[in-house]
Amino acid sequence: MTSQVSSPAEQADGTDETVVGAQRKPVGAKDVRRLDRVIIRFAGDSGDGMQLTGDRFTSETASFGNDLSTLPNFPAEIRAPAGTLPGVSSFQLHFADHDILTPGDAPNVLVAMNPAALKANVGDLPRGAEIIVNTDEFTKRAMQKVGYDTSPLEDGSLDGYHLHPVPLTTLTVEALKEFDLSRKEAERSKNMFALGLLSWMYHRPTEGTERFLKSKFAKKPDIAAANIAAYRAGWNFGETTEDFAVSYEVAPAATAFPPGTYRNISGNLALAYGLIAASRQADLPLFLGSYPITPASDILHELSRHKNFGVRTFQAEDEIAGIGAALGAAFGGSLAVTTTSGPGVALKSETIGLAVSLELPLLVVDIQRGGPSTGLPTKTEQADLLQAMYGRNGEAPVPVVAPRTPADCFGAALEAARIALTYRTPVFLLSDGYLANGSEPWRIPEPGELPDLAVQFARGPNHTLDDGTEVFWPYKRDPQTLARPWAVPGTPGLEHRIGGIEKQDGTGNISYDPANHDFMVRTRQAKIDGITVPDLETDDPDGARTLVLGWGSTYGPITAAVRRIRKEGGRIAQAHLRHLNPFPANLGAVLKRYDAVVVPEMNLGQLATLIRAKYLVDAQSYNQVNGMPFKAEQLATVLKEAIDG
DSSP states (O other): OOOEESSSSOOOOOTTTTTOOOOEEEEETTTEEEEEEEEEEEEEEESSOOOHHHHHHHHHHHTTOOOEEEEEEOOOTTOOOOTTTTGGEEEEEEESSSOOOOSSSOOOOOSSSSSHHHHHHGOOOTTTEEEEHHHHHHOOHHHTTTTOSSSTTTSSTTSSSEEEEOHHHHHHHHTTTSOOOOOOHTTTTTHHHHHHHHHHHOOOOOOHHHHHHHTTTTTTHHHHHHHHHHHHHHHHHHHHHHHEEEEEEEOOOOTTOEEEEEEEEHHHHHHHHHHHHHHHHTTTTEEEEEOTTTTHHHHHHHTOOOGGGEEEEEEEESSSHHHHHHHHHHHHHHHEEEEEEHHHHHHHHHHHHHHHTTTEEEEEEEEEEEEEETTTTSSSOOOTTTHHHHHHSSSSSOOOOOOOHTTTHHHHHHHHHHHHHTTOOOEEEEHHHHHHHOOOEEEEEGGGSSOOOOOOOSSSHHHHTTOEEEEOOTTOOTTTTTOOOOOOOOTTTTTOOOSSEEEEEEEEBOOOHHHHHHHHHHHHHHHHHOOOOOOEEOTTTTSSSSSEEEEGGGGHHHHHHHHHHHTTTTOOOEESSSSSEEETTTEEEEEEHHHHHEEOOOOOHHHHHHHHHOOOOEEEEEESSSSSSHHHHHHHHHHHHHHHO
């Protein structure tokens, strides 16, 4: 969905994680309370439709004009045992009337569809939070399955919260009794009942969800009608029940966005759109050679829908075949991409080294997840940085680019393509599961705002021999970029040898000469070192002595923590890296301006290790590897200690 927003530049008032006072206004028998922000978490079995419920609430919230940030969280198992803690799936949404940066530290509202969902999530709730539970699922057997000896709805353990016991399953079945559905089929719509109730509570638009349900179940109109009926029943329940005496308004974020047309977008969708835009700006066909792997598969799914833009997708039999096909497409003159996650990068490493040797443009998209090995397939991590930097045999330098938000994945894809095409090199794009599955509003750029990525292929001879003969040298370099010419196979007179064995400078002939190998290794490194990247921008309004340096998806939590500290009168500087190889030229000078440098990462200190080695700066690492993003409060505490220390 898109919405038109005309407003001044985004506000950064430091209220990202702070609730302000509420105002009431009566409407009939119900009150409407105005809030500046809300954090809601839907939780249930992986088969309860929590991701769909959260996604629909998010879409309506985006169309309403709120700023938002989401955190889907689901099991690694395809179908974990029903009613168990490992099988709990959740979706958290933070939406506000101002600029926000994270999905929020702690939910204000938890919708728990069963005892497992309650037990898995109640520990994250602050006192006073609202809990809506599906009482129909709180049977003795279901509670015992997750370790409840007595019902938490009756034993007083939830007295610190505002508990709303709702028989969601019974109410849904009752609402659908006129439909020719079995009880089991009717029960499947209870997530739509819950969505309708929450939509009433927070004054969300309804038309978009009803259109979505009609479209999703277009071939099953009875199922579509039943889901719409359940959705409306949930809305009406909120309107009529005495248990919900108050509904809430969160006004559109009128001052959070620059003017433009916006839509809600996830990181993987933004990345797919960025790749398509890059191929159009380069006037090259886009080829994706990929093997499905969580959490990167959505990019393959999305790109396969866009053949009308000259996109070709190839689902290979394995990771090695996927990148092999992509590298072949690069040789043939396409904008070539392969998508994967950490385990797939390990399998692709030999072919990435081949791409370094051949000096062909290739985008390697790594949507990082928890490792090692299979690790935590559906959880997030930033632990592939050193693999991207060094995970190949020999000296095989590769540029590395990392987006910082879901929407920024679009621009990062364009930047990775610029580097690959300009410098004839494979490029790593390091996203992660948090960015890939999370979503936020994205301003759709005008075509004129996109970079010109036009490529000049080699068309004829580029070198004259001593005897005056004009020949084509495949490794004769551009003096500015050190890039070699890109000759499309079949161009008359430009036949040349390719392969993994070392090439002679200029001619591209096989060479075992030690001096030539030394020269080629140093030249390939110099090409990467010479890539033009923007200087690092530092946000330091107060002349701080402590700098917090981040990369990738830590941007939101770090920025939210910095806002908190500044709001309380603390002084701290912030900088965030998009380019990790090569680093911005001014990074060393920036680091030396500060007495202390703190580097938060979702790994055990990989960027900090690089910073210490290259700049001899005693960077302080703060690390987390629990599969979840940082919380702003957690980082604010750490940064305060660094300032005081």
